Amino acid sequence: MQLGKTQTLKISEKTSSGLILTDESGEKAFLPKIFVHEEKEIDEEIEVFVYQDDNKLKATTETPLAEVGEFAVMGCVQSLPSGAFMDWGIIKDLFIPYKQQKSKIIEGKRYLVHLYIDERLDLITGTTTFKRNPQYQDLPFQKGDKVDLILMNESELGWNVVVNKKYIGLIYTSDVFKKLYPLSEETGYIKAIREDGKIDVSLQPEGFENIDEFKQKILDKLNDNYGLLYLSDKSTPEEIQDELQMSKKNFKKALGGLYKDKIVEILDDKIKLV
Structure with missing residues (x-):
């Protein structure tokens, strides 16, 4: 029986108050009747989360916010x-x-x-006490992978974050282009897996292969502003960050692509839809 994990167990007995569930080793857990929403038969399998209550193993069909290790x-x-x-x-x-x-x-x-x-x-x-920026081995990530983040806290280097509910990583200050808040959720991208097993994360994908996302962001902002956007390749990184929440590097790549495709016109102080 995997304590604190969601797993598939077999119904071995039915009682007036619920179901007795058994794993392959014969260990048992009790599923209260309130979680049995349809008729079940002996030997039928059911997916449940296993926990303890009054020193006994119990099961629920509810989904916990986190399992053991998360x-x-x-x-x-x-x-x-x-x-x-x-x-x-x-x-x-x-x-x-x-x-x-x-x-x-x-x-x-x-x-x-x-x-x-x-x-x-x-x-x-x-x-609520855990090691900040720990070292890992055999991480299930590659550079560029899209991940879910929970913001932990801001440090001298940047923001400590939880990656996919299981790992602690770091977003460097240089990769932060919008206001962040502790305990909020964000989408991120694996920037690097360092030799010491630490995880570097970015809020934006890197490289020309991901530039379509930034092009669309600029187009959405142009459409919201009647075809005009008072930014250009001469704008400061801070101005671009405030308006589009992206780096100047990614902004220039995306803008160059839109110009090449003849979708926008670049003027001295603004961008205009063609």
């Missing part, structure tokens, strides 16, 4: 001296012991939480 933003539903209970999307709240809190968790506020198994207690546990 990060998610969660709201605190109750804060006690011993720890805090977080809403993680299923019927049972996630417990974060006081010693696993980077700072005192306050009821009603949202926090970035990482899930792990407490080996001493064999319990699914949350923590």
Whole structure:
């Protein structure tokens, strides 16, 4: 049985209060009746998330915000001296012991939480204390891959981010072209996997093969402004960033492509749709 993971189990027994589910090794988990929305038969398979409640394995068809080994933003539903209970999307709240809190968790506020198994207690546990910019091995990414990001915090180098809910990476300040906010979600791109196993991320794809995205962004802005945009290849990086949330390098590439295709006319201080 994979504690804290979504998995497919087989129905081995039906009771008045729910279903007994079994894995290949014979280990059992209980699925309460409230999660059984249609008639099920013995030996039928069902996909569930397995967790603990009252020292017993239970299952739910609900989807948690995160599984063991993943990060998610969660709201605190109750804060006690011993720890805090977080809403993680299923019927049972996630417990974060006081010693696993980077700072005192306050009821009603949202926090970035990482899930792990407490080996001493064999319990699914949350923590808000985790290593920044760690080193990894055998990462499932290649340069240019599109990824989902959760913004963590701003540092001297840039922004620490969670990549695809599992890994911590870094967006350098030079690659930030718009206002970012902690705990918000963004789309990003793998910029580099460094030799030391650290992940560099960009908010924009790189290279001419991705320039269509930037060309479309300029066209959308032109259409929103009646065919005129008061930017040119002489505009400052800050002006381009404020207006289009892209780097001047990508702006010039995209603008050159639009000009070559005879879609825009470039004037001294503005761009005009042809």
